[in-house]
Amino acid sequence: MTTIAVKQFCKYYNIPSSFIESLSSVELIEIIEIKNSKHVRINDIQQIEKMMRLHYDLNVNFEALDVINHLTSQIHSLQQELIELKNKIDFYQ
Numbered sequence: 001m002t003t004i005a006v007k008q009f010c011k012y013y014n015i016p017s018s019f020i021e022s023l024s025s026v027e028l029i030e031i032i033e034i035k036n037s038k039h040v041r042i043n044d045i046q047q048i049e050k051m052m053r054l055h056y057d058l059n060v061n062f063e064a065l066d067v068i069n070h071l072t073s074q075i076h077s078l079q080q081e082l083i084e085l086k087n088k089i090d091f092y093q
Contacts, residue, residue, distance in 0.1 A: 003032055003039035026066045
């Protein structure tokens with residue numbers, strides 16, 4: 001599991017660490033404690049960037065970010081299911 005320190009991430013993106021903590025409080029990401037330092041997973045960076053754009057560019061609050069994330073996840077699952085069903089139909093035709 002590769003991580004990056006929250007301080008380093010926030011410095012690079014010029015955002016307050018409270019933003020990352022707020023994402024964690026609504027369970028959009030997980031903060032990992034390593035040697036008394038807060039870290040986020042490298043795999044979560046794309047998700048964090050998306051949430052940053054929504055929050056800072058469109059003024060979307062954290063509760064709405066949670067809803068958007070949930071709905072996006074559902075859409076992705078339904079798209080995957082649709083692909084699988086189309087493949088089954090193609091197989092039987």
